[in-house]
Amino acid sequence: MTLTASNSNVKWYPVYTHPRAEKKAYAALVEKGVEAYLPLNRRLKLWSDRKKWVEEPLIKSYLFVRIAASEQGAVLMTRGIARFIYFSGKVAAMPDRQIDDLKLLMASSLELEVTEEDLQPGEKIQIKAGPLKGIIGEIIAYRSQKQLLLRLENLGCSIIVNVAASLINRL
Structure with missing residues:
Protein backbone atom coordinates (compact mmCIF):
# COMPACT_ATOMS: atom_id res chain seq x y z
CA MET A 1 0.00 0.00 0.00
CA THR A 2 1.61 3.27 -1.09
CA LEU A 3 0.77 6.13 1.25
CA THR A 4 2.50 9.12 -0.33
CA ALA A 5 0.01 11.36 -2.10
CA SER A 6 0.65 12.44 -5.66
CA ASN A 7 -0.52 16.03 -5.14
CA SER A 8 1.51 19.10 -4.32
CA ASN A 9 0.56 18.99 -0.61
CA VAL A 10 3.41 16.67 0.32
CA LYS A 11 6.02 18.08 2.67
CA TRP A 12 8.97 16.80 4.64
CA TYR A 13 8.26 16.28 8.34
CA PRO A 14 10.75 15.32 11.06
CA VAL A 15 9.53 12.45 13.22
CA TYR A 16 10.82 11.22 16.55
CA THR A 17 11.41 7.49 16.91
CA HIS A 18 11.63 5.26 19.94
CA PRO A 19 15.20 5.05 21.26
CA ARG A 20 17.54 3.09 18.96
CA ALA A 21 14.66 2.25 16.59
CA GLU A 22 15.54 4.57 13.71
CA LYS A 23 16.56 1.87 11.21
CA LYS A 24 13.59 -0.42 11.97
CA ALA A 25 11.14 2.49 11.78
CA TYR A 26 12.69 3.59 8.47
CA ALA A 27 12.37 0.07 7.04
CA ALA A 28 8.73 -0.17 8.18
CA LEU A 29 7.92 3.19 6.55
CA VAL A 30 9.57 2.19 3.27
CA GLU A 31 7.66 -1.11 3.36
CA LYS A 32 4.42 0.90 3.65
CA GLY A 33 5.44 2.95 0.61
CA VAL A 34 6.24 6.15 2.52
CA GLU A 35 9.08 8.29 1.19
CA ALA A 36 11.47 8.52 4.13
CA TYR A 37 15.01 9.71 4.73
CA LEU A 38 17.33 8.50 7.49
CA PRO A 39 20.75 10.18 7.37
CA LEU A 40 23.37 7.65 8.47
CA ASN A 41 26.90 8.48 9.52
CA ARG A 42 29.62 5.82 9.10
CA ARG A 43 31.86 5.52 12.17
CA LEU A 44 34.58 3.21 13.38
CA LYS A 45 33.46 1.61 16.66
CA LEU A 46 36.01 0.15 19.05
CA TRP A 47 35.21 -2.77 21.32
CA SER A 48 37.61 -4.55 23.63
CA ASP A 49 38.06 -7.39 21.13
CA ARG A 50 37.54 -5.77 17.73
CA LYS A 51 37.00 -2.71 15.54
CA LYS A 52 34.08 -2.39 13.18
CA TRP A 53 32.65 0.21 10.81
CA VAL A 54 28.98 0.85 11.62
CA GLU A 55 26.33 3.17 10.24
CA GLU A 56 24.62 5.19 12.95
CA PRO A 57 21.84 7.76 12.60
CA LEU A 58 23.31 11.24 12.26
CA ILE A 59 20.58 12.60 14.52
CA LYS A 60 19.59 10.13 17.21
CA SER A 61 15.86 9.24 17.29
CA TYR A 62 15.06 11.35 14.21
CA LEU A 63 14.08 10.52 10.66
CA PHE A 64 12.19 12.42 7.99
CA VAL A 65 9.06 11.54 6.01
CA ARG A 66 7.67 13.20 2.88
CA ILE A 67 3.88 12.94 3.08
CA ALA A 68 0.63 14.90 2.85
CA ALA A 69 -0.75 16.12 6.18
CA SER A 70 -3.62 13.64 5.86
CA GLU A 71 -1.13 10.75 6.06
CA GLN A 72 0.28 11.68 9.48
CA GLY A 73 -1.93 9.13 11.26
CA ALA A 74 -0.64 6.28 9.11
CA VAL A 75 2.95 7.30 9.88
CA LEU A 76 2.21 7.39 13.62
CA MET A 77 0.81 3.86 13.38
CA THR A 78 4.18 2.61 12.13
CA ARG A 79 6.23 0.48 14.49
CA GLY A 80 9.09 2.49 16.01
CA ILE A 81 7.58 5.94 15.40
CA ALA A 82 6.90 7.87 18.62
CA ARG A 83 5.60 11.26 17.44
CA PHE A 84 5.93 14.15 15.04
CA ILE A 85 8.09 17.11 16.03
CA TYR A 86 6.14 20.25 16.93
CA PHE A 87 7.16 23.92 16.75
CA SER A 88 4.82 26.61 18.10
CA GLY A 89 2.04 24.07 18.62
CA LYS A 90 2.02 22.82 15.03
CA VAL A 91 3.56 19.79 13.36
CA ALA A 92 6.88 21.05 11.97
CA ALA A 93 7.23 20.92 8.19
CA MET A 94 10.60 21.35 6.51
CA PRO A 95 11.32 22.89 3.11
CA ASP A 96 12.60 20.49 0.44
CA ARG A 97 15.77 22.59 0.29
Missing part, protein backbone atom coordinates in the same frame (compact mmCIF):
# COMPACT_ATOMS: atom_id res chain seq x y z
CA GLN A 98 16.73 21.64 3.84
CA ILE A 99 16.48 17.92 3.16
CA ASP A 100 18.48 18.46 -0.05
CA ASP A 101 21.12 20.33 2.01
CA LEU A 102 21.21 17.52 4.56
CA LYS A 103 21.63 14.95 1.78
CA LEU A 104 24.48 17.04 0.35
CA LEU A 105 26.17 17.15 3.75
CA MET A 106 25.86 13.39 4.07
CA ALA A 107 27.26 12.81 0.56
CA SER A 108 30.33 14.95 1.27
CA SER A 109 33.49 13.45 2.65
CA LEU A 110 33.39 15.83 5.58
CA GLU A 111 33.35 14.53 9.12
CA LEU A 112 30.06 15.57 10.71
CA GLU A 113 29.13 15.91 14.35
CA VAL A 114 25.66 16.76 15.65
CA THR A 115 25.06 18.69 18.85
CA GLU A 116 21.76 19.36 20.57
CA GLU A 117 23.01 22.23 22.72
CA ASP A 118 20.61 25.11 23.31
CA LEU A 119 22.26 27.53 20.87
CA GLN A 120 21.44 31.16 20.14
CA PRO A 121 20.75 32.40 16.57
CA GLY A 122 23.58 34.03 14.71
CA GLU A 123 24.55 35.23 11.27
CA LYS A 124 23.13 33.58 8.12
CA ILE A 125 25.71 32.33 5.63
CA GLN A 126 26.02 30.44 2.39
CA ILE A 127 28.96 28.19 1.57
CA LYS A 128 30.48 29.42 -1.69
CA ALA A 129 32.87 26.62 -2.70
CA GLY A 130 33.72 22.99 -2.14
CA PRO A 131 31.46 19.96 -1.75
CA LEU A 132 28.98 21.96 0.37
CA LYS A 133 28.64 24.81 -2.13
CA GLY A 134 25.22 26.46 -1.91
CA ILE A 135 24.22 25.26 1.56
CA ILE A 136 22.60 28.01 3.59
CA GLY A 137 22.81 27.94 7.35
CA GLU A 138 23.21 30.01 10.44
CA ILE A 139 26.58 30.38 12.14
CA ILE A 140 26.33 29.38 15.73
CA ALA A 141 30.03 29.43 16.62
CA TYR A 142 33.50 29.36 15.16
CA ARG A 143 35.25 26.36 16.69
CA SER A 144 38.39 27.23 14.75
CA GLN A 145 39.26 28.87 11.44
CA LYS A 146 38.23 25.65 9.67
CA GLN A 147 35.36 24.43 11.83
CA LEU A 148 31.96 26.08 11.97
CA LEU A 149 28.88 25.16 13.93
CA LEU A 150 25.86 25.60 11.63
CA ARG A 151 22.15 25.41 12.39
CA LEU A 152 19.70 24.24 9.73
CA GLU A 153 16.25 25.74 10.31
CA ASN A 154 13.43 23.52 11.67
CA LEU A 155 15.78 20.67 12.47
CA GLY A 156 16.11 21.24 16.19
CA CYS A 157 19.84 20.58 16.25
CA SER A 158 23.08 21.95 14.93
CA ILE A 159 25.82 20.40 12.81
CA ILE A 160 29.53 20.98 13.22
CA VAL A 161 31.06 21.23 9.73
CA ASN A 162 34.72 21.43 8.78
CA VAL A 163 34.86 24.21 6.20
CA ALA A 164 37.28 27.10 5.96
CA ALA A 165 35.79 30.42 7.03
CA SER A 166 37.13 31.87 3.76
CA LEU A 167 34.64 29.67 1.85
CA ILE A 168 31.52 31.35 3.20
CA ASN A 169 29.50 34.39 2.15
CA ARG A 170 27.50 36.38 4.66
CA LEU A 171 23.87 36.85 3.59
Whole structure:
Protein backbone atom coordinates (compact mmCIF):
# COMPACT_ATOMS: atom_id res chain seq x y z
CA MET A 1 0.00 0.00 0.00
CA THR A 2 1.61 3.27 -1.09
CA LEU A 3 0.77 6.13 1.25
CA THR A 4 2.50 9.12 -0.33
CA ALA A 5 0.01 11.36 -2.10
CA SER A 6 0.65 12.44 -5.66
CA ASN A 7 -0.52 16.03 -5.14
CA SER A 8 1.51 19.10 -4.32
CA ASN A 9 0.56 18.99 -0.61
CA VAL A 10 3.41 16.67 0.32
CA LYS A 11 6.02 18.08 2.67
CA TRP A 12 8.97 16.80 4.64
CA TYR A 13 8.26 16.28 8.34
CA PRO A 14 10.75 15.32 11.06
CA VAL A 15 9.53 12.45 13.22
CA TYR A 16 10.82 11.22 16.55
CA THR A 17 11.41 7.49 16.91
CA HIS A 18 11.63 5.26 19.94
CA PRO A 19 15.20 5.05 21.26
CA ARG A 20 17.54 3.09 18.96
CA ALA A 21 14.66 2.25 16.59
CA GLU A 22 15.54 4.57 13.71
CA LYS A 23 16.56 1.87 11.21
CA LYS A 24 13.59 -0.42 11.97
CA ALA A 25 11.14 2.49 11.78
CA TYR A 26 12.69 3.59 8.47
CA ALA A 27 12.37 0.07 7.04
CA ALA A 28 8.73 -0.17 8.18
CA LEU A 29 7.92 3.19 6.55
CA VAL A 30 9.57 2.19 3.27
CA GLU A 31 7.66 -1.11 3.36
CA LYS A 32 4.42 0.90 3.65
CA GLY A 33 5.44 2.95 0.61
CA VAL A 34 6.24 6.15 2.52
CA GLU A 35 9.08 8.29 1.19
CA ALA A 36 11.47 8.52 4.13
CA TYR A 37 15.01 9.71 4.73
CA LEU A 38 17.33 8.50 7.49
CA PRO A 39 20.75 10.18 7.37
CA LEU A 40 23.37 7.65 8.47
CA ASN A 41 26.90 8.48 9.52
CA ARG A 42 29.62 5.82 9.10
CA ARG A 43 31.86 5.52 12.17
CA LEU A 44 34.58 3.21 13.38
CA LYS A 45 33.46 1.61 16.66
CA LEU A 46 36.01 0.15 19.05
CA TRP A 47 35.21 -2.77 21.32
CA SER A 48 37.61 -4.55 23.63
CA ASP A 49 38.06 -7.39 21.13
CA ARG A 50 37.54 -5.77 17.73
CA LYS A 51 37.00 -2.71 15.54
CA LYS A 52 34.08 -2.39 13.18
CA TRP A 53 32.65 0.21 10.81
CA VAL A 54 28.98 0.85 11.62
CA GLU A 55 26.33 3.17 10.24
CA GLU A 56 24.62 5.19 12.95
CA PRO A 57 21.84 7.76 12.60
CA LEU A 58 23.31 11.24 12.26
CA ILE A 59 20.58 12.60 14.52
CA LYS A 60 19.59 10.13 17.21
CA SER A 61 15.86 9.24 17.29
CA TYR A 62 15.06 11.35 14.21
CA LEU A 63 14.08 10.52 10.66
CA PHE A 64 12.19 12.42 7.99
CA VAL A 65 9.06 11.54 6.01
CA ARG A 66 7.67 13.20 2.88
CA ILE A 67 3.88 12.94 3.08
CA ALA A 68 0.63 14.90 2.85
CA ALA A 69 -0.75 16.12 6.18
CA SER A 70 -3.62 13.64 5.86
CA GLU A 71 -1.13 10.75 6.06
CA GLN A 72 0.28 11.68 9.48
CA GLY A 73 -1.93 9.13 11.26
CA ALA A 74 -0.64 6.28 9.11
CA VAL A 75 2.95 7.30 9.88
CA LEU A 76 2.21 7.39 13.62
CA MET A 77 0.81 3.86 13.38
CA THR A 78 4.18 2.61 12.13
CA ARG A 79 6.23 0.48 14.49
CA GLY A 80 9.09 2.49 16.01
CA ILE A 81 7.58 5.94 15.40
CA ALA A 82 6.90 7.87 18.62
CA ARG A 83 5.60 11.26 17.44
CA PHE A 84 5.93 14.15 15.04
CA ILE A 85 8.09 17.11 16.03
CA TYR A 86 6.14 20.25 16.93
CA PHE A 87 7.16 23.92 16.75
CA SER A 88 4.82 26.61 18.10
CA GLY A 89 2.04 24.07 18.62
CA LYS A 90 2.02 22.82 15.03
CA VAL A 91 3.56 19.79 13.36
CA ALA A 92 6.88 21.05 11.97
CA ALA A 93 7.23 20.92 8.19
CA MET A 94 10.60 21.35 6.51
CA PRO A 95 11.32 22.89 3.11
CA ASP A 96 12.60 20.49 0.44
CA ARG A 97 15.77 22.59 0.29
CA GLN A 98 16.73 21.64 3.84
CA ILE A 99 16.48 17.92 3.16
CA ASP A 100 18.48 18.46 -0.05
CA ASP A 101 21.12 20.33 2.01
CA LEU A 102 21.21 17.52 4.56
CA LYS A 103 21.63 14.95 1.78
CA LEU A 104 24.48 17.04 0.35
CA LEU A 105 26.17 17.15 3.75
CA MET A 106 25.86 13.39 4.07
CA ALA A 107 27.26 12.81 0.56
CA SER A 108 30.33 14.95 1.27
CA SER A 109 33.49 13.45 2.65
CA LEU A 110 33.39 15.83 5.58
CA GLU A 111 33.35 14.53 9.12
CA LEU A 112 30.06 15.57 10.71
CA GLU A 113 29.13 15.91 14.35
CA VAL A 114 25.66 16.76 15.65
CA THR A 115 25.06 18.69 18.85
CA GLU A 116 21.76 19.36 20.57
CA GLU A 117 23.01 22.23 22.72
CA ASP A 118 20.61 25.11 23.31
CA LEU A 119 22.26 27.53 20.87
CA GLN A 120 21.44 31.16 20.14
CA PRO A 121 20.75 32.40 16.57
CA GLY A 122 23.58 34.03 14.71
CA GLU A 123 24.55 35.23 11.27
CA LYS A 124 23.13 33.58 8.12
CA ILE A 125 25.71 32.33 5.63
CA GLN A 126 26.02 30.44 2.39
CA ILE A 127 28.96 28.19 1.57
CA LYS A 128 30.48 29.42 -1.69
CA ALA A 129 32.87 26.62 -2.70
CA GLY A 130 33.72 22.99 -2.14
CA PRO A 131 31.46 19.96 -1.75
CA LEU A 132 28.98 21.96 0.37
CA LYS A 133 28.64 24.81 -2.13
CA GLY A 134 25.22 26.46 -1.91
CA ILE A 135 24.22 25.26 1.56
CA ILE A 136 22.60 28.01 3.59
CA GLY A 137 22.81 27.94 7.35
CA GLU A 138 23.21 30.01 10.44
CA ILE A 139 26.58 30.38 12.14
CA ILE A 140 26.33 29.38 15.73
CA ALA A 141 30.03 29.43 16.62
CA TYR A 142 33.50 29.36 15.16
CA ARG A 143 35.25 26.36 16.69
CA SER A 144 38.39 27.23 14.75
CA GLN A 145 39.26 28.87 11.44
CA LYS A 146 38.23 25.65 9.67
CA GLN A 147 35.36 24.43 11.83
CA LEU A 148 31.96 26.08 11.97
CA LEU A 149 28.88 25.16 13.93
CA LEU A 150 25.86 25.60 11.63
CA ARG A 151 22.15 25.41 12.39
CA LEU A 152 19.70 24.24 9.73
CA GLU A 153 16.25 25.74 10.31
CA ASN A 154 13.43 23.52 11.67
CA LEU A 155 15.78 20.67 12.47
CA GLY A 156 16.11 21.24 16.19
CA CYS A 157 19.84 20.58 16.25
CA SER A 158 23.08 21.95 14.93
CA ILE A 159 25.82 20.40 12.81
CA ILE A 160 29.53 20.98 13.22
CA VAL A 161 31.06 21.23 9.73
CA ASN A 162 34.72 21.43 8.78
CA VAL A 163 34.86 24.21 6.20
CA ALA A 164 37.28 27.10 5.96
CA ALA A 165 35.79 30.42 7.03
CA SER A 166 37.13 31.87 3.76
CA LEU A 167 34.64 29.67 1.85
CA ILE A 168 31.52 31.35 3.20
CA ASN A 169 29.50 34.39 2.15
CA ARG A 170 27.50 36.38 4.66
CA LEU A 171 23.87 36.85 3.59
